[in-house]
Amino acid sequence: MKEWDCLCRRPRSLRGAHPTTSPWRTIQISPHLAAPRNCNAMTNCFIQLLRALRHSGLALTFSMLAALTHAAPNKVALLVGVGQYPDPENRLQGPANDVEALRQVLVQRWGYAPANVQVLVDQAATRKEILQALQGLMQRTQADDEVLVYFSGHGTSALDPALGLPLPHGSGAFIPIDAQLGSPNVLNQLIVGRTDLRPVFDQLDKGGRKVWFVSDSCYSGQQVRSFTSEGLPSRMVPLRQAAAQSLMTDVRQRFQQNLQQNQDWPYRNVVFLAAGAEGEAAKDIPAGYVSKFPTVDGKAHGAMTDALLRVLNGQLPVDANGDGVASLHEVHQAVATFMAQRAYGHTPQRLPSVRDDAHATGQRALLSGAAVVGVPSVVVRRPFGVAVHAGITEDVVRRILAIPDVSVTDAASPAMLRLALSRDQRSFQLATQGGDLVSSASRDDVGRLLGTVQQMAWVERMDAMAIQSRRAVLPAEIAPAALGGNFRIGDMLHFVVRPDRDAFVLLLNVDSVGKVSVLYPYFPQELAAIPAGTARAIPGDRPNERIQVQEPLGMDVQLLFAFDQMPAEMARWVKRTDIAPGDPSLLELERMVQSNKGLLSYARTELRVEAK
Numbered sequence: 121m122k123e124w125d126c127l128c129r130r131p132r133s134l135r136g137a138h139p140t141t142s143p144w145r146t147i148q149i150s151p152h153l154a155a156p157r158n159c160n161a162m163t164n165c166f167i168q169l170l171r172a173l174r175h176s177g178l179a180l181t182f183s184m185l186a187a188l189t190h191a192a193p194n195k196v197a198l199l200v201g202v203g204q205y206p207d208p209e210n211r212l213q214g215p216a217n218d219v220e221a222l223r224q225v226l227v228q229r230w231g232y233a234p235a236n237v238q239v240l241v242d243q244a245a246t247r248k249e250i251l252q253a254l255q256g257l258m259q260r261t262q263a264d265d266e267v268l269v270y271f272s273g274h275g276t277s278a279l280d281p282a283l284g285l286p287l288p289h290g291s292g293a294f295i296p297i298d299a300q301l302g303s304p305n306v307l308n309q310l311i312v313g314r315t316d317l318r319p320v321f322d323q324l325d326k327g328g329r330k331v332w333f334v335s336d337s338c339y340s341g342q343q344v345r346s347f348t349s350e351g352l353p354s355r356m357v358p359l360r361q362a363a364a365q366s367l368m369t370d371v372r373q374r375f376q377q378n379l380q381q382n383q384d385w386p387y388r389n390v391v392f393l394a395a396g397a398e399g400e401a402a403k404d405i406p407a408g409y410v411s412k413f414p415t416v417d418g419k420a421h422g423a424m425t426d427a428l429l430r431v432l433n434g435q436l437p438v439d440a441n442g443d444g445v446a447s448l449h450e451v452h453q454a455v456a457t458f459m460a461q462r463a464y465g466h467t468p469q470r471l472p473s474v475r476d477d478a479h480a481t482g483q484r485a486l487l488s489g490a491a492v493v494g495v496p497s498v499v500v501r502r503p504f505g506v507a508v509h510a511g512i513t514e515d516v517v518r519r520i521l522a523i524p525d526v527s528v529t530d531a532a533s534p535a536m537l538r539l540a541l542s543r544d545q546r547s548f549q550l551a552t553q554g555g556d557l558v559s560s561a562s563r564d565d566v567g568r569l570l571g572t573v574q575q576m577a578w579v580e581r582m583d584a585m586a587i588q589s590r591r592a593v594l595p596a597e598i599a600p601a602a603l604g605g606n607f608r609i610g611d612m613l614h615f616v617v618r619p620d621r622d623a624f625v626l627l628l629n630v631d632s633v634g635k636v637s638v639l640y641p642y643f644p645q646e647l648a649a650i651p652a653g654t655a656r657a658i659p660g661d662r663p664n665e666r667i668q669v670q671e672p673l674g675m676d677v678q679l680l681f682a683f684d685q686m687p688a689e690m691a692r693w694v695k696r697t698d699i700a701p702g703d704p705s706l707l708e709l710e711r712m713v714q715s716n717k718g719l720l721s722y723a724r725t726e727l728r729v730e731a732k
Contacts, residue, residue: 218270614657
């Protein structure tokens, strides 16, 4: 018997073929046929079936063979990691570990045959080798096969949108090991989305492959945030020559100009998970920071990859609706929640976005196999800790300790830390662990910040309660989704939800001064159910219906509930605004969520506002 081709799941030749009088051509299987060393469990089961058929005297027709092989989709992965760039200043510790850990979890838990996982790390990850491997995916796979493409390393921004990734109005490129960033020809040395990735994904999509592309590198158009996360190194490298600078575009302006273009995601079988949104730099966790930001295996990793590995190995709960699979909605939510708790300073992005997901791609399983995905259990709320920096008086500390569910800690306790209070000569600042500004106040108005602390503690309690009560993740986002919730004064935005069942939606906003307002339903007619699978823009999708971002600066949090049945109390919440911290009516919201346990889907978003 000649070699068995595990990649296409067809034998190149089988010994013992013989003529038959049957109108169907049959093949006889040798009793000594055994599964080759590199075949996976599905292939081995198939061969055992062939043996059983032979010993029972049954003939296997080619039509039966085709049906059996069609029922066993192949799993193929291309994992690329680049950390040892020629310039020591650009080197990253995480990518090599990212690739190896992902390879192991795919083989050990998700049924990937080792021979089907191609790895290109550091010196092997040249532009030529990466492009050849991408082009080879069509030859290695067939319709219904699962294809995972993973990039870990540096990305670069400031590219013309015509050269961007296959994202709506996006841009970006991956930097292979042999790219010479100082070269005038550098644009031809990158893995550029529109020219290198888009044709491959188009071909795979049209060929019926199910593709999941994961990028733990930065594809941001420009840097928006003014804070970084505890000094973690960035995975974004700015291009360093005048030719590239001439191609720089303001992605924020492009998004605002194109908001009216309701473009659907161009694929039916391709989904994308990126480490950061437009304007964000993905972070690397080097070995020296693992004690502060513990990783899944104690090694250096990309921040997003560390969260993703926890999902894939079952450590992070992901299967919110209990159907036994992990969808894009659920994986994105689990990864985003974990990263928000760590406050890395960048928000994972999913595509298709909620608005663009016309084919319900986000509800499909990302990976098939026998692995058990993490199922949410009882939610244990961590203590809500506020780190108090130098210069904060004892009186302020006492007032913080008087707030229910809040404790004072130090910056060296990341398991408890939620917010940090500091001051300078002019004002107080309240920020997340990663440095995102939540709120600020003059030195004479520290009481307002204490109200924000009280309300943020309530948000955490409400969030834990909602996660415990939900039956599914509510697909929801702040649009434009590619900005990752990062906006400036004067920007226009709206919210998008796409419930999986007919649902009555309640959208709460907690602003940076701690006031709670109902954004939806704002009018009585909005109490009507939103049909299942419908993308609803809130307040609306027309230019005059969007929300213009205004002061104060800082961070707002949104809690979004989609009830299967309209709660009797919901009508009383229409157009409620500016509910102060500690208001007794907030307890009614808690009771409404608890009384609808198992009858709602839920999501949480964050909106960060900076000056122009």
